[in-house]
Amino acid sequence: MTGIYIHVPFCMRKCPYCDFYSIVYEKDIADAYVSALKRNFGRYKKDTIIIDTIYFGGGTPSLLTSEQILDIISSLRMNFVFAADIEITMEANPSSVDLNKLCEYRNAGVNRISFGVQSACNSELSALGRLHDFEQAKEVVIKANEAGFNNISCDLMIGTPRQTLESLLDSARELARLPINHISAYMLKIEEGTLFDCDWVRSNVAEEDDVCDMYEKLIYTLETAGFKQYEISNFSKINKKSRHNLKYWIGEDYLGFGPAAHSFYKGVRFYVPKDIYEFISNDFQEEIIEEENPCLADEYVMLSLRLNDGINFLKHTQLGGDSENLYQRARVFDGSGLVELSTEGIKLTTKGFLVSNGIISELIN
Numbered sequence: 493m494t495g496i497y498i499h500v501p502f503c504m505r506k507c508p509y510c511d512f513y514s515i516v517y518e519k520d521i522a523d524a525y526v527s528a529l530k531r532n533f534g535r536y537k538k539d540t541i542i543i544d545t546i547y548f549g550g551g552t553p554s555l556l557t558s559e560q561i562l563d564i565i566s567s568l569r570m571n572f573v574f575a576a577d578i579e580i581t582m583e584a585n586p587s588s589v590d591l592n593k594l595c596e597y598r599n600a601g602v603n604r605i606s607f608g609v610q611s612a613c614n615s616e617l618s619a620l621g622r623l624h625d626f627e628q629a630k631e632v633v634i635k636a637n638e639a640g641f642n643n644i645s646c647d648l649m650i651g652t653p654r655q656t657l658e659s660l661l662d663s664a665r666e667l668a669r670l671p672i673n674h675i676s677a678y679m680l681k682i683e684e685g686t687l688f689d690c691d692w693v694r695s696n697v698a699e700e701d702d703v704c705d706m707y708e709k710l711i712y713t714l715e716t717a718g719f720k721q722y723e724i725s726n727f728s729k730i731n732k733k734s735r736h737n738l739k740y741w742i743g744e745d746y747l748g749f750g751p752a753a754h755s756f757y758k759g760v761r762f763y764v765p766k767d768i769y770e771f772i773s774n775d776f777q778e779e780i781i782e783e784e785n786p787c788l789a790d791e792y793v794m795l796s797l798r799l800n801d802g803i804n805f806l807k808h809t810q811l812g813g814d815s816e817n818l819y820q821r822a823r824v825f826d827g828s829g830l831v832e833l834s835t836e837g838i839k840l841t842t843k844g845f846l847v848s849n850g851i852i853s854e855l856i857n
């Protein structure tokens with residue numbers, strides 16, 4: 493089955509570390525954006541595509557009104573076939589929702605919500621330029637639960653300015669006490685050209701070795717609190733993995749709509765240019781082919797090693813006859829503590845996750 497990703501490119505203001513594509517929210521542009529999305533869905537009407545996940549990412553999808561979200565979901569329903577157990581996720585900022593809006597989103601069909609909480613420490617939140625404090629975040633998570641969301645995720649950021657091991661683990665424990673069943677924990681990356689690309693930030697973030705230590709202790713803390721790691725950055729309670737995000741890692745089809753959205757569909761990778769005005773004014777979104785014939789075996793190695801389950805030689809056909817070669821290449825890591833290797837498959841250990849790029853490039857070369 494196919495997933496749908498919708499990039500909602502609006503934010504109240506730009507966070508200083510962020511390089512995702514977004515512009516400042518304006519109602520007229522948002523209306524034109526919704527109309528453009530609907531035109532684009534219409535292209536697939538004849539194809540009878542069954543979809544089992546929809547993901548509103550951004551940007552800040554929760555800046556759209558519940559009417560706009562309902563309009564988008566209804567239009568998707570007219571052009572695609574919805575699986576009975578469809579997962580519909582919306583990313584939300586704690587500062588842009590209240591109980592009423594959350595109830596309306598739930599009634600519109602959204603059944604999973606992912607809050608950009610990032611930290612339970614208010615000084616860290618203000619260093620990140622976030623518009624909420626932790627009390628507000630806690631309140632909206634509880635309200636989301638009251639509104640009928642029983643599938644709630646929160647983001648947590650590792651390695652932010654002045655964060656300590658203790659403050660990170662405190663944040664993890666605070667989040668784990670909330671009525672949520674999924675946590676995504678991402679390491680801060682200083683992106684070129686953002687306001688965080690400066691000496692002050694570099695001199696106030698933890699050293700790389702300390703960040704690795706923080707990551708390992710965070711995994712232990714979250715697992716102790718019932719959130720089992722299933723991917724480098726993702727943790728969930730039983731049966732609460734993000735079904736949409738899993739599609740990226742197991743190589744299933746997904747179609748992306750909106751500026752900056754990426755797709756993998758029928759073996760081709762393509763993306764939409766980062767330009768809201770072009771997206772609105774074109775009849776249909778421009779789609780630029782990134783890779784016409786990606787090497788599926790290499791992609792499978794790259795993506796599945798992000799998962800705790802790793803590569804299973806027996807279950808997966810994408811490797812073709814290459815599993816013996818892969819096994820031999822992986823033997824270089826025998827005894828390193830980075831890889832678990834057996835005749836059934838390959839998995840990265842926690843230490844291996846920290847240097848996954850290096851390991852993967854050894855395995856696919």
Ligand code: SF4
Nearest residue numbers: 503506507510550551
């Ligand atoms: S709200 Fe999210 S998408 Fe928008 S600028 Fe901040 S981090 Fe980036």
